Amino acid sequence: MWGIGALLGLSLLKLGNPVILDRLVTVPEGFWEWVFQPWPLSFGIGGVLVLVIAGFVWGGRPNLRRFRGWAWVPLVWFAWQVCASTATVDKTLTEVTLKHFGICVLLYYVGLLSHREVVDHVPRFFWGIIGSLALVCWIGWDQHFGGLEATRRMVYEQEGWQNLPKDYLKKLASDRIFSTLVYPNALAGAILLFTPLSIYALCSLRYRYRFVIHATFVGLFTYASLACLVWSGSKAGWLIAVLMLGFWLWNQKGLRRYRQWAVAMVLVLGVGVFLARYQAYFRKGATSVGARFDYWSAASRTVMQRPVLGSGPGTFSVMYRAVKAPESEMALLAHNDYLEQASDSGVVGGIAYLLLFPAALVRLYRYSVDFPLAFSIWVGLLGWALHGCVEFGLYIPALSWSAFFFLGWLERVSVET
Numbered sequence: 227m228w229g230i231g232a233l234l235g236l237s238l239l240k241l242g243n244p245v246i247l248d249r250l251v252t253v254p255e256g257f258w259e260w261v262f263q264p265w266p267l268s269f270g271i272g273g274v275l276v277l278v279i280a281g282f283v284w285g286g287r288p289n290l291r292r293f294r295g296w297a298w299v300p301l302v303w304f305a306w307q308v309c310a311s312t313a314t315v316d317k318t319l320t321e322v323t324l325k326h327f328g329i330c331v332l333l334y335y336v337g338l339l340s341h342r343e344v345v346d347h348v349p350r351f352f353w354g355i356i357g358s359l360a361l362v363c364w365i366g367w368d369q370h371f372g373g374l375e376a377t378r379r380m381v382y383e384q385e386g387w388q389n390l391p392k393d394y395l396k397k398l399a400s401d402r403i404f405s406t407l408v409y410p411n412a413l414a415g416a417i418l419l420f421t422p423l424s425i426y427a428l429c430s431l432r433y434r435y436r437f438v439i440h441a442t443f444v445g446l447f448t449y450a451s452l453a454c455l456v457w458s459g460s461k462a463g464w465l466i467a468v469l470m471l472g473f474w475l476w477n478q479k480g481l482r483r484y485r486q487w488a489v490a491m492v493l494v495l496g497v498g499v500f501l502a503r504y505q506a507y508f509r510k511g512a513t514s515v516g517a518r519f520d521y522w523s524a525a526s527r528t529v530m531q532r533p534v535l536g537s538g539p540g541t542f543s544v545m546y547r548a549v550k551a552p553e554s555e556m557a558l559l560a561h562n563d564y565l566e567q568a569s570d571s572g573v574v575g576g577i578a579y580l581l582l583f584p585a586a587l588v589r590l591y592r593y594s595v596d597f598p599l600a601f602s603i604w605v606g607l608l609g610w611a612l613h614g615c616v617e618f619g620l621y622i623p624a625l626s627w628s629a630f631f632f633l634g635w636l637e638r639v640s641v642e643t
Contacts, residue, residue, distance in 0.1 A: 230281075236358065238358040240269070241265060244622055246540050246559070264406075303581075311324055326623060340634075340638060356428075365406055412624075414462070417455045423606055423632075426598055426599060462617070465497070475489050528569040529569055529576070583633070587611060
């Protein structure tokens, strides 16, 4: 299992692009390109398959009979994606998306069949993911303190830089950090998903080190993660983080007498700082919010036109290009995982995904709340699921592969508690 944890951590560093852009990712050449450039999706898929086959050979035949019917929902969801692919409007986009979804489901069952160990202790396979988040934060800090500016100077000094993709130039011109992910909001999604687990894991080491050393290390890591969230400039990420913190405080047994006040203080302070920080953005008309409503409207029209099988997994861009206004900015994904599922695979696909994540989180809450490690993972998944209402984390392997793995691991916890 340590190999799966290491691979998921590596995906956070190397597979941060949406799968529908995989055709643009070339195989690295030379040592430094392997270190600094993203890797093709096929590398990650190959790694997962090798580790799963090795686990099957050395670990023996898995026993799935003990698990509840809910454990089969991911397989039903994927089966419907395959059905929807028969009506796709773009076979290339659908093929790469189906491969990605297949790995997501496979990793769910890897988590489901993993050794739970002791639920209040951090399994070894989580440390590879946590270490990778630390490196992502370090790269984010480097970008904030001069790395982005240095990259801009290097690009602008080259001839023909004006011919580079518009999305890349737009991202480069901004001071919002994105670390190893495709763009700043994706980085915010990674912070929301992995930070609760990472902080709990670091807190679990309190008996191994002196209090001052341990507290300093935990504090620095927490500050580094939250700083990256702020520097990413993600408005939704900020608000979701406030909700996550409030929900975590509400479920702390030691705060039962004061939890209303604690949660109210967090919400007031968090929302107040948000409004103060982004008041200029709202005065300008909150253009990104308006753009999202445009994407969601187009996705809704596709659902109405193709309610059974949709337009095919990963094909929102094809449908949007045909209906968008000339002045509207082009989008490759709907910036809403739930609506895009309905658009790409019909009403059944949308409902299956709702059962897979939001409904599963509601169901697994009572099995997780009494175990700090499980609850930290649950809170991270809650943040990721909420972020999916305004972003496309499902289509980024660096995020969705770990999210499915975590969900399967929580299902395992629910069976054994």
